[in-house]
Amino acid sequence: MRVLVFALGEDDAPRVVQFARQLGAVVDVVVAASHLSSGAARIAGVGRVLAPDRPCDGSAEAVAALLASLASEYDVVAAEANSLCGDALPRAAAQLGAPMVSHVVAIEDGALLHPVQAGRAIAATRVDPLFFCTVRGDAFAAAPLGSHPAPIVPVPAPPAGDTIRLVRAAARHTDSGLTQARAVVGLGRGAANPAFSARAAALAEALGAAVAGTRPAVDAGAVPESALVGQSGRSISPDLYIALGVSGAWQHFAGVRDAKTIVAINSDAHAPIFEWADYAWVADLEGALPELLAALKR
Ligand SMILES: Cc1cc2nc3c(=O)[nH]c(=O)nc-3n(C[C@H](O)[C@H](O)[C@H](O)COP(=O)(O)OP(=O)(O)OC[C@H]3O[C@@H](n4cnc5c(N)ncnc54)[C@H](O)[C@@H]3O)c2cc1C
Known part of the structure; x- marks a missing residue:
């Protein structure tokens, strides 16, 4: 079994490689941009690193074109379940008429386990090669570093005209550090204005936490798309998740x-988030955020 892992940033490849190793596979990594090659080459179990001859665009269309151009040598093409890969891999799969499995959390007796119905149930799916899949980063430990770096092999990137934005997109994914963060401050629509998000950023800094957001917070520009958490974004499992102005949609x-402790601050006492929060604070963020920051300083 040959697996091609797509690495968009520095922190996603080791976990997807670990998934691929569990398939008992020969694993190659294709990086989105060549500056990621040497990091990917140091991961244990990686056979080759494929480096596009120019940075691949951060759009789903360009990533799909890159993966579709390489897939014929492989049985499986896998990437982390983030929003860009969640767009790109199904496109590549559709181009090749191959099946797609999303948000894989484990492998059991050769079947891929993945949530369905927005996480209410887990399905076990068996698919014949070639198939594409996205893998939840928080469900697999990072593969260790190997003793010898894998060879780096240049590959042609898809035709020019498809390539524009990748380096910035890759940097954003690398910066988020969401999958590994032990504490995460989550911004909802109620915290998405500039005054609240600046205080939320100060709170995150004081706690050494990463910042995530809901779909409305992303759409409002308060957090980047790469920090979207939920069904269409990333899944995270920090020790502490502080939800600010988040209603608690499924x-x-x-x-x-999978967060161990959830703290929610919301001005609506009937917000659904209070049904699943461990600590609930019914308060307007206008007063609650300065109070929390002052308490942390003390
Ligand atoms: C197919 C599909 C996929 C989706 N995928 C995702 C996904 O991956 N991630 C995601 O997040 N959403 C996703 N959504 C959207 C989701 O259904 C919700 O609409 C979204 O999560 C709501 O975000 P929110 O809690 O920020 O906003 P809202 O539901 O509008 O809640 C805002 C909350 O802020 C509180 N608030 C407002 N002002 C203040 C204040 N001053 N102080 C304190 N509290 C305040 C309000 O009381 C309210 O509870 C998806 C929807 C669909 C249909």
Whole structure:
């Protein structure tokens, strides 16, 4: 079994490689941009690193074109379940008429386990090669570093015209550090204005936490798309998740259900998030955020 792992940033490849190793596979990594090659080459179990001859665009269309151009040598093409890969891999699969499995959390007796119905149930799916899949980063430990770096092999990138934005997109994914963060501050629509998000950023800094967001917070520009958490974004499992102005829609909860402790601050005492929060504070963020920051300083 040959697996091609797509690495968008520095922190996603080791976990997807670990998934691929569990398939008992020969694993190659294709990086989105060549500056990621040497990091990918140091991961144990990687046979070759494929480096596009120019940075691949951060759009789903360009990533799909890159993966579709390489897939014929492989049985499986896998990437982390983030929003860009969640767009790109199904496109590549559709181009090749191959099956797609999303948000894989484990492998059991050769079947891929993945949540369905927004996380209410786990399905076991068996698919014949070639198939594409996205893998939840928080479900697999990072593969260790190997003793010898894998060879780096240049590959042609898809035709020019498809390539524009990748380096910035890759940097954003690398910066988020969401999958590994032990504490995460989550911004909802109620915290998405500039005054609240600046205080939320100060709170995150004081706690050494990463910042995530709901779909409305992403759409409002308060957090980048790469930090979207939930059914259409990333799944995270920090020790502490602090939800600010988040209503608690199931599609968001699907991405934070594995957090060990959830703290919610919301001005609406009937917000659904209070049904699953461990600590609930019914308060307006206008007063609650300065109070929390002052308490942390003390
Ligand atoms: C197919 C599908 C996939 C989706 N995928 C995702 C996903 O991956 N991630 C995701 O997040 N969403 C996703 N959604 C959207 C999801 O259904 C919700 O609409 C979204 O999560 C709600 O975000 P929110 O809690 O920020 O906003 P809202 O539901 O509008 O809640 C805002 C909250 O802020 C509180 N608030 C407002 N002002 C203040 C204040 N001053 N102080 C304190 N509290 C305040 C309000 O009381 C309210 O509870 C998806 C939807 C669909 C249909």
